Amino acid sequence: MNVIWFWVLTAMLAAYAILDGYDLGVGTLHVWLARTNEERRTLLNAIGPVWNGNEVWLIAAGGMMLPSFPRVYAAGFSGFYLALMVVLWLLILRGVSIEFRGQIDNRLWRALWDSGFGFGSSLLALLLGVALGNVVRGLPVGAAGYFQGTFALLLNPYSLLTGVLSWAILAWHGANYLRTKTEGSLLHKARKWSDRLFWFAAVLIVLATAATFAVRPSSGTTYRQHPLAFAFPLLTIAGLAAGYFCSARGRNKGAFRSSTATIAGLIGSAAASVYPNLLISTANPSYSLTIYNAASSPLALRASLFANLAGMLAVIVYSTYVHRTFRGKVRLSDHGY
Secondary structure (H helix, E strand, O other): OHHHHHHHHHHHHHHHHHHHHHHHHHHHHHHHHOOOHHHHHHHHHHHOOOHHHHOHHHHHHHHHHHHHOHHHHHHHHHHOHHHHHHHHHHHHHHHHHHHHOOOOOOHHHHHHHHHHHHHHHHHHHHHHHHHHHHHHHOEOEOOOOOEOOOHHHHOOHHHHHHHHHHHHHHHHHHHHHHHHHOOHHHHHHHHHHHHHHHHHHHHHHHHHHHHHHHHOHHHHHHHHHOHHHHHHHHHHHHHHHHHHHHHHHOOHHHHHHHHHHHHHHHHHHHHHHHOOEEEOEOOOHHHOEEOOOOOOOHHHHHHHHHHHHHHHHHHHHHHHHHHHHOOOOOOOOOOOO
C-alpha cells in the first residue's frame, strides 16, 4: 500500500501538471501572444470551461497526503508555508483576473486584470518548479521530521533552474494547447511560440538533468534497482522527439500530445529519482521521510485509497465530459463561443 500510494500521488500531481499546466501556459503567453481584446478573449475562452476544474487535482493531491503520509504533510506545509501562501494568492489572483476582466467595458480595467492573469500564471509556473526542485534536491529535515530552514533557502540555484524549466515547459504546453483551439493569426502566433519554447525547454531539460546528478549523485539508484523506471526518461525523450516532428509537420494535436507526454515523463522521472523517499534530508540521510516511516497505518492507507479512487473517478468523468463538450476551435460571439 505504501508503494501504491507513492505512485497514486505522483499520478495525481502529473495530472495537475498536465491539465492545469496548459492553463498556466496560456496565462503566461496571454499578454505576449495576444494583442487585441478579441484575441485575449479568445485565449480566455479557450480555457474558460476547464481551468477551475483542472485545479482540483492539486487540491486533491495535497488533501490526500494527510491521510496517507501525515508526517510529510506536516513537514512540507511547515517548510513551504510561505511558499504555499504565495501559491494560494496566485491561484486567487488568476481566478479573480479571469472573472473580473469582463465586468467593466474599459480598456484600462481589462489591462489591469490581463496583467494580473499573466503575472499570476507565470510566477505560479515558476514556483511549482522551484518546489519540485527542492523535493528532488532535498531539504534540511531534522530528527523530529520537521523542516529547519528559511524561505530563502528554497531559492537555491538548482531549484531556480527547475523553476525556469517548469515555466518553459508549461508555456510550451500552453502554446500547443492553443494550437488545437485557435485559428487564423492566433494559430500562426501559437505555432511560432511553440517552436521557440520547444527548443528552450529541450535545452533546459538537458541542463536540469545534468544538474540533478551533480547535486544528488545517488539519483540514478532507483533506475539501477528498478529498470522499469527507465520508462519515464524514455517517455520524456519520446515526447521531445514527437514535439520536434509535429512542429516540423505542423501537426497541432500531435504537438499537444507531445508536450503532455514530456510533462508526464518529467514528473515520473523526478518521482523515480527520489523513491522511496518523500522528503530527503540534507542534514542527515537517516532523517529522511520515506514511504514507510512517514505513512499512516495500513488500515488508513487502504480506506483512504478507496475513498480517493472513488473521488478521482468522479473527477475524471466530469473532466472528460467538459473537455469533450467544449472540444474544437474557439469562435467568439457576444457571450462566449
